[in-house]
Amino acid sequence: MTSNITTSEMISDEIRGQALLIWDYHQVRHQVQPCDAAIGLGSHDLGVADTAIDLYQAGMFPVLVFSGGNSPTTRAVFPRGEAVHFRERAIERGMPEAVVLLEPKAGNTGQNITYSRRVLAEAGITPATVMLISKPYMERRSYATARKAWPEAEVVCTSEPLEFDAYLKSIGDARLVLDMLVGDLQRIIDYPKQGYAIEQHVPEEVLDAYEALINAGYDSRLITS
Template identity: 65%
Template sequence: MVFSGGNSPTTRARFPRGEAAHYREHAVSLGMPQDAILVETQAGNTSQNITFSQAVLAEHGIRPRSVLLICKPYMQRRAFATCRRAWPEVDVVCASEPLRLLDYVQSIGDSALVIDMLIGDLQRIIEYPKKGFAIEQNVPTEVLTAYDHLVRSGFDSRLLT
């Protein structure tokens, strides 16, 4: 198992030593053997999570045929598309904690921030293929219409500039 991630603006306060270190400690506390865990602590985005994890695995002589990416529920499509672009030779499955939107909003404590994060993630699903960061995915017209409406309504703090 590889835990990957440094910090982001939304995780720095919660995981001051980085996401990967926190999740490793939690897994060990739940009984995961320490020697079954690899840690990558430098990634600052999804592409780096994937490419840096791939490098850590290769350093240990591990060349998987398939990977399971665990991420936030709203990030599964982008994580999949990013992995397919960065690591096309593996089969990719994405999963997340089964979490209702309301429960996620309550865990973050700021509904506007959650909408901003969702809008930012959708923008990346649309834009990253053009930059070569991810494979292209179909985004339904109704979703694009809602996205445009929310951006016009001011939910833009997580948009790429």
Template identity: 60%
Template sequence: MSVKQQQVITDEQWQHARTIWDYHQMHHDLRRCDVAIGLGSHDLGVARAAAEFYHAGWFSLLVFSGATSPTTAARFPRGEAVHYREHALELGVPDEAILVESSATNTGQNISLSRQLLADSGTQPTSVLLISKPYMERRAYATARKVWPEVDVVCASEPLELDDYVSSIGDPKLIIDMLVGDLQRVIEYPKLGYAIEQPVPGDVNDAYQALLRAGFDSRLLSS
């Protein structure tokens, strides 16, 4: 942890963040799936992980899904999925192994529109490897189980610890805000019909409440 990070975020807050980080990851064992879906975001690590998993033989067909959002328009002006595809091609994934879904603007659409794209291409998978940001695995899983309950879902992400992920992004406050925001969505989205319910252990809820009180709230849902 850098001196700058220590000046902004206390050790106790980092421990709370690690508790939530660990909860967000599903810790699934990788296994062969019919297809993979790379969920669009600001994080190009999704495309790196997808390329690594492809070369390891965990799937043979990959969908990148995502349009743009206010937080990704400058970084990925042609759309998240398009930029992911370009990066995967640079990493040796063959063009014929990639489908691009470029309209989705939320996780539910990532999954439902990818499902439709696969069906239109003649593919009816029974298992899907969902590739996301490390702290989005649980929300992706809960959403997929709601939107596409027929498939067996395996979640995966770039294998990074929290400190390494923060270093790769370069904004520790933003990352903790995102951890908190994603946990709020895990809690609230089932009530809105967007996802299945996930149990939240007491230590995770305590960490969440402590970080909320400390002002890590820029990524909360609008009330």
């Protein structure tokens, strides 16, 4: 039996259940509250930009940095760079140019945090509270990375408020999303040992789902040594 999700690849109910366990784990579900600044983490998903714009318009922060260069999953979609396209989207939707800062060089999450912090400092901003806006399945890794790279700041993580099935439909590529779910979890497990993030407990059922998806071939985003 397969799910009724319309994507470029149908997934079985078993695979969907395993993916949903990992999806739920990745979301830290922080209470959204006003912050001194925000960082929109570049990706293939324009929903990150739209969520950041919505939160600015709701008065959640006064200044926003869009951060990100390019990666294999974004180069074709955002040829001028993730942050550049995200910023253009924000200005098209009415955000003042002066409050949308640009960090166009970051190639990973640690750089997103570190380089954006530098951009804010150069603008004379030293925030005590920072909102990180990411893809839904990147909340936990964003949090773990920020706690390591910017321990002085209080971090609030959030993302586009979509449930798993709705997100799959919005992206239109189940394989890409499941590969990314698995890849992000590998980084949550491995990066603390390399000094890139703080440790995060991973429940046994989430680890079992992770191994099952790898065995099912959802492994293109794994880092191999």
